[in-house]
Amino acid sequence: xxxxxxxxxxxxxxxxxxxxxxxxxxxxxxxxxxxxxxxxxxxxxxxxxxxxxxxxxxxxxxxxxxxxxxxxxxxxxxxxxxxxxxxxxxxxxxxxxxxxxxxxxxxxxxxxxxxxxxxxxxxxxxxxxxxxxxxxxxxxxxxxxxxxxxxxxxxxxxxxxxxxxxxxxxxxxxxxxxxxxxxxxxxxxxxxxxxxxxxxxxxxxxxxxxxxxxxxxxxxxxxxxxxxxxxxxxxxxxxxxxxxxxxxxxxxxxxxxxxxxxxxxxxxxxxxxxxxxxxxxxxxxxxxxxxxxxxxxxxxxxxxxxxxxxxxxxx
Numbered sequence: 001x002x003x004x005x006x007x008x009x010x011x012x013x014x015x016x017x018x019x020x021x022x023x024x025x026x027x028x029x030x031x032x033x034x035x036x037x038x039x040x041x042x043x044x045x046x047x048x049x050x051x052x053x054x055x056x057x058x059x060x061x062x063x064x065x066x067x068x069x070x071x072x073x074x075x076x077x078x079x080x081x082x083x084x085x086x087x088x089x090x091x092x093x094x095x096x097x098x099x100x101x102x103x104x105x106x107x108x109x110x111x112x113x114x115x116x117x118x119x120x121x122x123x124x125x126x127x128x129x130x131x132x133x134x135x136x137x138x139x140x141x142x143x144x145x146x147x148x149x150x151x152x153x154x155x156x157x158x159x160x161x162x163x164x165x166x167x168x169x170x171x172x173x174x175x176x177x178x179x180x181x182x183x184x185x186x187x188x189x190x191x192x193x194x195x196x197x198x199x200x201x202x203x204x205x206x207x208x209x210x211x212x213x214x215x216x217x218x219x220x221x222x223x224x225x226x227x228x229x230x231x232x233x234x235x236x237x238x239x240x241x242x243x244x245x246x247x248x249x250x251x252x253x254x255x256x257x258x259x260x261x262x263x264x265x266x267x268x269x270x271x272x273x274x275x276x277x278x279x280x281x282x283x284x285x286x287x288x289x290x291x292x293x294x295x296x297x298x299x300x301x302x303x304x305x306x307x308x309x310x311x312x313x314x315x
Contacts, residue, residue: 019249020295023257026241029234031264034103035272036231037095044224046095047207047215049231051200053091054084056232057193057239065190076179080188083175084195087239090168091196092203096214097161103269104277106162107262108147108284113166113173114255115141120174121251132298133252136291140259143287146280147262173251180247185240192239256295259288 037049044052065071097106114137121127179188207215220228245254263285269275277285 015248022245027260029238052228054196061190080191088199109162111144116170140291146284185243
């Protein structure tokens with residue numbers, strides 16, 4: 001498994017705007033996974049949808065991983081295995097949730113995750129953040145809370161599934177940030193696909209043995225296979241963007257941009273499922289976008305200011 005020297009090491013200040021742009025692209029793409037999963041609800045079990053997502057991810061990335069020298073067995077393999085398990089668990093929990101909860105509402109509940117990520121990054125990775133960045137994250141989280149509707153469906157037991165997704169994905173992000181210092185995006189996503197596939201294969205076997213509906217597989221139709229393949233393509237490309245983003249910018253900088261996922265989810269929910277956001281939801285979206293744009297503006301300005309002494313010294 002070769003190391004991508006372009007993304008190795010700590011993020012440089014000049015690469016932070018690139019990381020933010022990559023994160024925005026990922027947040028536009030990734031809700032497509034959830035929209036397809038919701039469309040397949042009742043036809044294919046959440047466990048099988050999750051299994052297919054990792055199957056196609058591993059299949060798509062295998063040629064690229066082999067071309068880069070294959071997979072190297074080293075001391076970090078445990079982290080890749082844990083990362084695959086965590087993203088598989090997060091995927092299964094979220095796919096189970098959106099069978100009942102509208103996309104925008106489920107993702108809004110999920111967005112306790114940036115707070116968890118920021119705190120874990122400070123505790124485990126030693127990353128620092130100022131009060132302005134923390135305030136932007138808090139404001140974005142407040143916007144997410146505005147989107148959560150106080151109904152029994154959302155705040156009942158089903159609402160715990162996106163929360164479980166948030167905890168699992170936060171740990172996944174921390175491992176992603178740590179591995180991205182030395183590992184290539186292709187190798188990381190290939191191994192996440194392999195270990196995620198292994199996790200979901202075991203889960204489906206348990207589902208059959210114990211007759212668990214959310215884990216029981218069926219044979220999909222051609223149309224369903226096509227949607228599952230598209231889901232895998234979107235997931236693979238979107239998460240590669242996420243890995244590339246975290247190799248270019250600290251977690252605390254990128255955290256507010258994850259709220260942009262709510263916008264894509266809201267649009268997809270309206271177009272395909274008729275879930276039209278109410279005025280409170282639109283207010284939350286505006287708050288979320290504003291917090292993300294503020295962080296982008298501030299980090300871009302700091303990057304420009306930090307580059308000026310270097311140019312002066314070179315002259």
